[in-house]
Amino acid sequence: MTSDPADLTAADHLDAAREMAAANRPFLAHLLAEEAARRTSDPATAAGIRAAFRDPALTREETD
Numbered sequence: 803m804t805s806d807p808a809d810l811t812a813a814d815h816l817d818a819a820r821e822m823a824a825a826n827r828p829f830l831a832h833l834l835a836e837e838a839a840r841r842t843s844d845p846a847t848a849a850g851i852r853a854a855f856r857d858p859a860l861t862r863e864e865t866d
Contacts, residue, residue, distance in 0.1 A: 811841065812837075812838045812839075812841035812842045813838075815834045815835070815837045815838035815841065816834070816835065816838040816851065818834045819831045819832075819834035819835040819838060819855055822834060823855065828858040829858050829859070831855050832855050832856065832857050832858055834855075835851050835852065835854065835855030836852070836855075838851050839851040839852050
């Protein structure tokens, strides 16, 4: 692991997003995936990342 966040790659962010999703931390997973998508040069790959980690605020259902 690097001590400088600027040295992290898209793959590093995507791995972290998967870890957060597995830990039931969907919003953090979404943020990490967004950063991974931003660092990805291929638009189709970036779209796939965004589709896999949707914004939980947009998909959340309120329950009482």
